[in-house]
Amino acid sequence: MSRVTTISEQGGFWSFLRSQLRPRGKILTPFNVISVPIILLGLGILVVRFTQGLGSVTNLSQEYPWGFWIGFDVITGVAFAGGAYTITFAVYIMRMEKYHPIVRATVLNGLLAYIFYAGALALDLGRPWNIINPIIGNSFGFNSVLFLVSWHFLLYMLAELLEFSPVVAEWLGARRARRILSAMTLATVIFGVTLSCLHQSGLGALYLMAKPKIHPLWYSEFIPIFFLVSSIFAGLSMVILEGTLSHRVFKDQIDPKKHHSFEDLVIGLAKGAAIAMFVYYFFRALIFLHDKQWTLLRSGWGAWYLLEIIGLVLIPCFMFAYGVRHRSLGIIKTAAVLTLVGIVLNRLNISIIAYNWYLPVRYYPSWQEIVVTMMVVSAEIWVFRWIVLRMPVLREAHELPSDTQEKPERAAAAASL
Amino acid sequence: METYTYVNIFETKGLEYLLLMSFLVLLVLFVRYLREPGGKD
Numbered sequence: 001m002s003r004v005t006t007i008s009e010q011g012g013f014w015s016f017l018r019s020q021l022r023p024r025g026k027i028l029t030p031f032n033v034i035s036v037p038i039i040l041l042g043l044g045i046l047v048v049r050f051t052q053g054l055g056s057v058t059n060l061s062q063e064y065p066w067g068f069w070i071g072f073d074v075i076t077g078v079a080f081a082g083g084a085y086t087i088t089f090a091v092y093i094m095r096m097e098k099y100h101p102i103v104r105a106t107v108l109n110g111l112l113a114y115i116f117y118a119g120a121l122a123l124d125l126g127r128p129w130n131i132i133n134p135i136i137g138n139s140f141g142f143n144s145v146l147f148l149v150s151w152h153f154l155l156y157m158l159a160e161l162l163e164f165s166p167v168v169a170e171w172l173g174a175r176r177a178r179r180i181l182s183a184m185t186l187a188t189v190i191f192g193v194t195l196s197c198l199h200q201s202g203l204g205a206l207y208l209m210a211k212p213k214i215h216p217l218w219y220s221e222f223i224p225i226f227f228l229v230s231s232i233f234a235g236l237s238m239v240i241l242e243g244t245l246s247h248r249v250f251k252d253q254i255d256p257k258k259h260h261s262f263e264d265l266v267i268g269l270a271k272g273a274a275i276a277m278f279v280y281y282f283f284r285a286l287i288f289l290h291d292k293q294w295t296l297l298r299s300g301w302g303a304w305y306l307l308e309i310i311g312l313v314l315i316p317c318f319m320f321a322y323g324v325r326h327r328s329l330g331i332i333k334t335a336a337v338l339t340l341v342g343i344v345l346n347r348l349n350i351s352i353i354a355y356n357w358y359l360p361v362r363y364y365p366s367w368q369e370i371v372v373t374m375m376v377v378s379a380e381i382w383v384f385r386w387i388v389l390r391m392p393v394l395r396e397a398h399e400l401p402s403d404t405q406e407k408p409e410r411a412a413a414a415a416s417l
Numbered sequence: 418m419e420t421y422t423y424v425n426i427f428e429t430k431g432l433e434y435l436l437l438m439s440f441l442v443l444l445v446l447f448v449r450y451l452r453e454p455g456g457k458d
Binding site: 271274275278279282285286289290321324325 | 430432433436437440443444447448450451
């Protein structure tokens with residue numbers, strides 16, 4: 001198991017920073033070989049996008065002003081980041097200590113998801129320099145859902161940064177700062193969970209004004225509730241998948257004694273996801289019955305809807321349940337992947353596929369839009385890996401040199417956060 | 418004036434009530450299934 005190097009051991013901040021910036025591990029890995037050209041190409045496309053305008057690299061039009069960058073990066077990416085508020089709620093509010101070992105990685109994942117995916121919102125704005133307007137008060141637009149979403153994104157990113165900041169303080173060896181930041185964690189978590197519930201549903205509320213444009217099988221006044229509930233199991237599935245990959249990739253970062261408890265964690269997360277999916281499925285069924293949509297099922301759209309609802313919600317839900325009962329990690333992981341595919345499909349259905357479904361001309365993302373999305377995902381993984389390899393994210397809470405001089409109860413409290 | 422028969426399960430929202438009640442029963446059974454000793458957790 002590798003350990004953290006502190007500033008004092010490195011002989012000063014700058015030499016510490018230099019040592020941390022050096023690459024660690026092999027450079028020619030399959031991920032690096034694939035992701036570096038994607039990132040470089042994506043950056044080139046972004047230069048064209050910001051100098052020549054959106055039309056030069058995207059297939060967006062007056063009929064489809066929001067495309068793949070909003071539908072996948074923002075709407076889907078934020079749902080995937082739901083694991084952060086779910087796990088912090090479980091650990092800090094419900095005191096489910098069992099999940100403590102994954103809090104740091106989950107918060108980091110959520111923070112990066114918001115920075116990269118929600119940050120991708122700026123790419124899709126025709127006048128990106130106006131992104132600051134809702135924040136500085138230049139046309140606040142109190143009645144707009146986008147006003148709520150923009151403020152919530154900003155505040156939630158700050159909340160997640162605060163939640164993660166004790167790790168950074170630990171990495172820098174700043175004992176006093178860590179103690180202060182750790183003391184703020186509970187308040188920040190309460191604030192963050194509240195914001196999350198509101199903006200996860202807020203993203204759904206954005207589509208309430210598009211009633212005539214969204215296919216009736218996907219449109220409902222309850223879209224905000226659907227977005228909120230589905231973000232719970234999307235986030236939990238993402239934590240299962242991300243945790244599984246991290247366990248494989250960052251094996252040396254994790255205490256070998258903790259490997260066996262990972263199975264219990266995954267089973268607990270799968271149980272939560274199964275219950276959330278069960279509730280979500282019945283919500284959708286109830287709305288379906290209420291709106292009397294039987295006849296809509298007799299078309300291609302109906303088959304597409306059933307694929308999403310039965311194939312990628314109900315079946316993974318039962319797979320999670322079966323996996324929990326039989327303690328089968330393979331089935332749980334497969335269910336997590338199917339669930340994530342279902343979330344992608346649901347968000348893309350609402351934002352792109354079933355949007356303007358009656359128009360003869362359809363929107364398909366250009367190759368540049370897909371490359372930029374792959375760039376955003378690759379860049380997030382690069383930053384995640386950089387942080388995990390340097391900061392005590394998966395490792396046990398790092399004991400700072402002067403921790404032993406602290407009052408024991410304070411030191412214990414700080415180490416638990 | 419719109420008319421409907423009280424025995425029509427579609428017009429009286431009877432189906433919605435049935436679904437809601439079956440959901441509550443099934444949810445209890447589902448959670449119990451997840452807590453069975455086989456699942457230990």
